[in-house]
Amino acid sequence: xxxxxxxxxxxxxxxxxxxxxxxxxxxxxxxxxxxxxxxxxxxxxxxxxxxxxxxxxxxxxxxxxxxxxxxxxxxxxxxxxxxxxxxxxxxxxxxxxxxxxxxxxxxxxxxxxxxxxxxxxxxxxxxxxxxxxxxxxxxxxxxxxxxxxxxxxxxxxxxxxxxxxxxxxxxxxxxxxxxxxxxxxxxxxxxxxxxxxxxxxxxxxxxxxxxxxxxxxxxxxxxxxxxxxxxxxxxxxxxxxxxxxxxxxxxxxxxxxxxxxxxxxxxxxxxxxxxxxxxxxxxxxxxxxxxxxxxxxxxxxxxxxxxxxxxxxxxxxxxxxxxxxxxxxxxxxxxxxxxxxxxxxxxxxxxxxxxxxxxxxxxxxxxxxxxxxxxxxxxxxxxxxxxxxxxxxxxxxxxxxxxxxxxxxxxxxxxxxxxxxxxxxxxxxxxxxxxxxxxxxxxxxxxxxxxxxxxxxxxxxxxxxxxxxxxxxxxxxxxxxxxxxxxxxxxxxxxxxxxxxxxxxxxxxxxxxxxxxxxxxxxxxxxxxxxxxxxxxxxxxxxxxxxxxxxxxxxxxxxxxxxxxxxxxxxxxxxxxxxxxxxxxxxxxxxxxxxxxxxxxxxxxxxxxxxxxxxxxxxxxxxxxxxxxxxxxxxxxxxxxxxxxxxxxxxxxxxxxxxxxxxxxxxxxxxxxxxxxxxxxxxxxxxxxxxxxxx
Numbered sequence: 001x002x003x004x005x006x007x008x009x010x011x012x013x014x015x016x017x018x019x020x021x022x023x024x025x026x027x028x029x030x031x032x033x034x035x036x037x038x039x040x041x042x043x044x045x046x047x048x049x050x051x052x053x054x055x056x057x058x059x060x061x062x063x064x065x066x067x068x069x070x071x072x073x074x075x076x077x078x079x080x081x082x083x084x085x086x087x088x089x090x091x092x093x094x095x096x097x098x099x100x101x102x103x104x105x106x107x108x109x110x111x112x113x114x115x116x117x118x119x120x121x122x123x124x125x126x127x128x129x130x131x132x133x134x135x136x137x138x139x140x141x142x143x144x145x146x147x148x149x150x151x152x153x154x155x156x157x158x159x160x161x162x163x164x165x166x167x168x169x170x171x172x173x174x175x176x177x178x179x180x181x182x183x184x185x186x187x188x189x190x191x192x193x194x195x196x197x198x199x200x201x202x203x204x205x206x207x208x209x210x211x212x213x214x215x216x217x218x219x220x221x222x223x224x225x226x227x228x229x230x231x232x233x234x235x236x237x238x239x240x241x242x243x244x245x246x247x248x249x250x251x252x253x254x255x256x257x258x259x260x261x262x263x264x265x266x267x268x269x270x271x272x273x274x275x276x277x278x279x280x281x282x283x284x285x286x287x288x289x290x291x292x293x294x295x296x297x298x299x300x301x302x303x304x305x306x307x308x309x310x311x312x313x314x315x316x317x318x319x320x321x322x323x324x325x326x327x328x329x330x331x332x333x334x335x336x337x338x339x340x341x342x343x344x345x346x347x348x349x350x351x352x353x354x355x356x357x358x359x360x361x362x363x364x365x366x367x368x369x370x371x372x373x374x375x376x377x378x379x380x381x382x383x384x385x386x387x388x389x390x391x392x393x394x395x396x397x398x399x400x401x402x403x404x405x406x407x408x409x410x411x412x413x414x415x416x417x418x419x420x421x422x423x424x425x426x427x428x429x430x431x432x433x434x435x436x437x438x439x440x441x442x443x444x445x446x447x448x449x450x451x452x453x454x455x456x457x458x459x460x461x462x463x464x465x466x467x468x469x470x471x472x473x474x475x476x477x478x479x480x481x482x483x484x485x486x487x488x489x490x491x492x493x494x495x496x497x498x499x500x501x502x503x504x505x506x507x508x509x510x511x512x513x514x515x516x517x518x519x520x521x522x523x524x525x526x527x528x529x530x531x532x533x534x535x536x537x538x539x540x541x542x543x544x545x546x547x548x549x550x551x552x553x554x555x556x557x558x559x560x561x562x563x564x565x566x567x568x569x570x571x572x573x574x575x576x577x578x579x580x581x582x583x584x585x586x587x588x589x590x591x592x593x594x595x596x597x598x599x600x601x602x603x604x605x606x607x608x609x610x611x612x613x614x615x616x617x618x619x620x621x622x623x624x625x626x627x628x629x630x631x632x633x634x635x636x637x638x639x640x641x642x643x644x645x646x647x648x649x650x651x652x653x654x655x656x657x658x659x660x661x662x663x664x665x666x667x668x669x670x671x672x673x674x675x676x677x678x679x680x681x682x683x684x685x686x687x688x689x690x691x692x693x694x695x
Contacts, residue, residue: 073098080106081140096128096160099144103136103168110144112162127160127178127189134164138171138199143180145208146191150181151219159189159206159224166203167196167232175201176244177226180208182219188242188254190224195261196232203228204240205256210271211248211282223254223270223287230261234296237263241289243271246304253287253303253319260294260326267291267300269321274307286319286335286349293326297358300325302351304336318349318366325374327357334364334371334383348385355380355392364389364401373398373410382407386421395430404439409446418443418455427452431466445470449484454491463488463500472497475511481518490515494529499536508533508545517542521556526563535560535572544569544581553578557592570609571596575617584628593617603630607640623647626673633678637688642675644694651695658682 074097082101099110112130127147134144146162159178166173177191188206195201205226210219223242230237241256253270260267269289286303293300302321318335325332334351348366355362355374362371365383370390373380377394382401389398391410398407398414404421413430422439427446434443437455445452448466458476467485475493481500488497488504494512502520511529517536524533526544533549535542539556548565553572562569562581569578569585575592584601590609596619598605607619618639621632624646635642644650650670657669659682666685667676677685685691 073100075100077102077104077136079104079139082106082108082110097130099130099132099134101134101136103134103138105137105139107138107140107142107171108144109142111147111149112145113147113160124156126158127162129161129163129189131163132165132175133167134173135167135197137169138173141172141174143174143176145176145178145180146189147178149179151179151184151186153183155184157185158187159191161189161224162191164191164193164203165196166194166199166201168199168201169197170199172200172202173197174204176204176206176208177224178206182207182210182221182243182249185220187222188224188226190254191226193226193228193239195228195230195235195237198233198235200236200238202238202240202244204244205242205254207243207251209245209247210243210251211246219249219251221250222252223256225254225287226256228256228258230259230263230265230294232261234262234264236265236296238266238268240268240272241270241287241291246271246274246284248282250283250285252285253289255287255289255319257290257292259292260296260298260300262294263296265293265296265298267293267298268303268305269301269319270303272301272305274304283315285315285317286321288319289321291321291323293324293328293330293332293356295327297328298325298330298332300330300332301337302332302334302353305333306338307336320349320351320367322352323354325353325355325358325360325362329358330355330360330362332360332362334362334369335366337363337365348383350385359394368403377412391416400425409434422457425452436461443470454479458493481506490527499524517554526551530565539574553590562587589619591617594619595622596620597622597624598627598630599624600626600628602628605630605632606634607632607636608634621675623673623675629674629676631676631678635677635680637680637684637691640691642692644670644692647694653689653692653694656692658685 113127132144147159151157164175178188179186193203206223207221210221228239239258242253258267270286291300303318332353335348350367351369353362354372355378357375359376361379363381364371364387368385369387371380373391373396375393378396380389381399382389382405384402386403387405389407391398391414393411395412396414399417400419400423402420406424407416408426409428409432411429415433416425418436418441420438424442425434426444427434427450429447431448432450434452436443436459440457441459443452443461445463445468450468452461452470454472454477456474461470461479463470463481463486465483469487470479471489472479472495473491478496479488480498481488481504483501485502486504488506490497490508490513492510496514497506498516499518499522505523506515507525508515508531509527513531515524515533517524517540519537521538522540524542526549528546530547531549533542533551535553535558537555541559542551543561544567545563550568551560552570553560553576555573557574558576560569561579562585564582566583567585569587571578571589571594573591577595578587579597580587580599580603582600586604587596588606588609589596596605620641620643622643625648665678666680666682667674
């Protein structure tokens, strides 16, 4: 057998071998090489002559090539299981080794520096930068570790900056940057992983497991700043920045860079799960990672997948990660997927998440996150913290979660849910659906016909462009229809409602509302409560509905109906039609030739205004059955008109009873109803009998 270096044969074994005792001769089945000069050795297993591979590398047999310190090279093409370790266990410092394997079946466990650390307060190890290049077809699950298999309680390991290149097919490869199990102290190196093959790889930047319940020991692990990149075929890989599992002790994540490339990958910024064995002495600190999903349907976790019993964990600080989903339909969690009883407003760090292409599902969870949906219809959840969420292109659905969030729908028809907190929602382009929900929210509908619901709280809603439907729902809302033909509902509480330009329809609904029609011929309804209504420009239709309303028609020939209650009604600048409704109302026709209906109740009527400013326009006062006992304060005989055509049974003037009250003002009576003419005498009425219109 010949082991060859660049300088020729250093050790040659051939034929039969006689043991030093001289007792037995026969085939050589195991060779131990002890290079006591600590040289940097190059070893190539180039061929096996006279012995089968099954005998030399028997299944689950261990070939530990412990070559002391130094930079060693291992080149092999095994077809069965092999275990290699680059340096001896007890070395204080270790060398940077090179491993190359081209497999045709079989599997392996390779360790760059130390196989097992014994566990002693005096043991301190520093790994060097090892290089692993793996190719070929694997027959079973295989593992390679940059520095060692385990750091026992009392040991201290500083990992080297290792490089892993994996180009295998077949079974899974587990690549761990520094050490498999941490029960003592471990500082991870800055490792690089390049995944090129079609076989599945699990790439872990630093540690396999931190702490382990069976050992009842507490690992203290600090992750390095690792780089994991997939550059090969579209393979589904698992990539973890710092540890595969965290059970006990402390884990400080490094600032890792992970690029999933092609394939449906699962990416973790720190570790997969924080297991149920954690306790108050344990702590987790996430690093600030850059995570890129690439193409394929990826699942990305900024820090951790699940906290299985986080209520028992003493201290948690999440990293501030930047995450790009890439093309295809990804699912992204800014910090964690689930945290059990741990979920709290201050959990999580500021993450920057970009969905990019595909229909993505993104969860910011803890922290004040920046979330960008990307080019298609995404599902975006802010979670805890004051988040900034951008739907961007596509028909997106956005949920703010807890706290006060800022949300932009972007292009297309989006749905935004503020959820809890005082949120700001911007629909932007497209027909959007905005739900403020709980909290005092600000909703800005955007450029097209949108639908907005304020929800609970005192909300402010802007319709902007388009024909919008805006609902305040909660109490004390302020709603601006702005441009477009808008429909506005105040909801519960005293609301402030503004129609804006064009023809708007506004419902005050419950409580004491203030309604402004603004421009356009608007339809305004006060609803329940003592409402204050301004028609604004143009001819408006205004109904006070229930309770005691105050209505100003403003400009335009308005139609005003006070409804039930004791109403104050002002016609405004042109000829208006005004109905007092039931009960005693006060009506001012103001400018223009107005038609005034006191309706039921004892009404006070002015054709002009309270100051009796005469505009030389003829007003018509209309009366119907049971009109009550009304008083007209500015009746002008010979110009104004009294219309009794809707009074049943009144066919002639002689049916009226004409008299003068104690103040010297004339009044007429028909049955139990009457009209008093303030400042007018009986003689003036008799001289202008043509002012009366009857059937």
